[in-house]
Amino acid sequence: MSHPNAAEINTDVVIIGAGPAGLFTVFELGLLDIKAHIIDILPRAGGQCSELYPEKPIYDIPGLPMVTGQGLTDNLMQQIEPFGPTFHFNEMVETLTSMGTEQAPAFRLTTDAGKIFNAKVVIVAAGGGSFQPKKPPIPEIDRYEGKSVFYAVRQMEDFRDKDVVIVGGGDSALDWTLNLEPIAKSLTLVHRRDAFRAAPHSVSAMQELVANGKIAFKLGQITQVEGEEGQLSAAMLKTNDGAIEKLSCQRLMPFFGLTMKLGPVADWGLNLNENLVPVDTEKFETSHSGIFAVGDINSYPGKLKLILSGFHEGALAAQKAHRYIYPEKKLLFQYTTSSTNLQKKLGVS
Numbered sequence: 001m002s003h004p005n006a007a008e009i010n011t012d013v014v015i016i017g018a019g020p021a022g023l024f025t026v027f028e029l030g031l032l033d034i035k036a037h038i039i040d041i042l043p044r045a046g047g048q049c050s051e052l053y054p055e056k057p058i059y060d061i062p063g064l065p066m067v068t069g070q071g072l073t074d075n076l077m078q079q080i081e082p083f084g085p086t087f088h089f090n091e092m093v094e095t096l097t098s099m100g101t102e103q104a105p106a107f108r109l110t111t112d113a114g115k116i117f118n119a120k121v122v123i124v125a126a127g128g129g130s131f132q133p134k135k136p137p138i139p140e141i142d143r144y145e146g147k148s149v150f151y152a153v154r155q156m157e158d159f160r161d162k163d164v165v166i167v168g169g170g171d172s173a174l175d176w177t178l179n180l181e182p183i184a185k186s187l188t189l190v191h192r193r194d195a196f197r198a199a200p201h202s203v204s205a206m207q208e209l210v211a212n213g214k215i216a217f218k219l220g221q222i223t224q225v226e227g228e229e230g231q232l233s234a235a236m237l238k239t240n241d242g243a244i245e246k247l248s249c250q251r252l253m254p255f256f257g258l259t260m261k262l263g264p265v266a267d268w269g270l271n272l273n274e275n276l277v278p279v280d281t282e283k284f285e286t287s288h289s290g291i292f293a294v295g296d297i298n299s300y301p302g303k304l305k306l307i308l309s310g311f312h313e314g315a316l317a318a319q320k321a322h323r324y325i326y327p328e329k330k331l332l333f334q335y336t337t338s339s340t341n342l343q344k345k346l347g348v349s
Contacts, residue, residue, distance in 0.1 A: 011086075012120055013029055013121045018042070018087060023077065032319075041091065049307075055068050055155070056179070106290075124297055126295075135254070148230060164185075164249070166187065169193070171197070186215075189206065234248055279293050282320075283320035
């Protein structure tokens with residue numbers, strides 16, 4: 001709910017979500033002289049790239065043979081800096097009200113921080129919505145979270161020379177098993193069964209490490225943890241045959257997946273389909289004029305949930321947004337390589 005005396009913020013576009021798709025959309029809007037404010041429930045830019053795999057390598061960004069999640073975020077932030085976007089972190093959009101017409105859309109948004117935004121266009125780039133890790137049913141695990149129990153790797157150095165236990169059988173569990181094995185003092189992978197829901201090459205690489213004695217693999221579940229002042233000393237493993245085994249452990253990483261919550265977006269009348277927002281692929285506009293959806297939150301035939309797809313979607317959304325924001329101006333498409341005006345905006349001499 002907004003505060004009675006809250007100052008209203010007027011802008012061309014409000015972007016909901018500061019992940020890669022939202023950040024690159026800022027760039028495409030900036031090329032067209034369109035100003036944007038970005039609202040994100042997280043404390044920093046980058047979305048899942050920064051929150052879940054900041055140091056995990058990404059290999060399918062054009063022109064970058066390999067980049068980490070945080071590296072990609074840093075590059076995007078540098079790319080949009082010339083356009084001076086304004087970020088509002090740790091905030092969630094609570095209400096979205098249409099104030100305009102189909103030909104001349106206008107919107108009023110309020111956040112849980114009491115801010116009011118007036119914009120001609122809204123671009124939803126909220127990924128899968130707000131997300132949080134599914135926590136294991138281990139008593140008092142919250143006492144250790146952020147100190148010795150982690151649901152994502154922010155700094156690999158936090159795991160160097162530590163006894164690490166990773167729990168899970170999906171891509172995240174196996175990816176971090178492979179990435180942390182070279183620096184951990186010891187590494188134990190725990191899974192309730194010997195079948196995995198991960199890429200075949202990751203499974204074979206993990207099995208090779210087990211065969212060579214470089215990591216341990218245990219069938220069962222972690223039922224308890226021990227330690228003082230948030231620092232783990234051991235994890236109790238209940239094996240599939242009912243035995244209890246004590247594992248030395250200074251770091252525990254449970255990977256049980258994410259709980260995705262779409263939040264208020266579900267109440268905005270966007271004709272949701274399985275918690276995704278249907279769009280047309282000409283301009284990535286939703287069923288409501290002036291509201292666009294880019295990135296993982298949208299849905300259309302042939303959709304691929306790739307970061308590079310979100311970049312393409314943001315570019316086309318920006319083109320249509322220009323028609324709403326500058327209805328009297330004819331948009332002449334230009335390549336950044338050939339436009340002196342664009343190069344000036346980007347600070348290129």
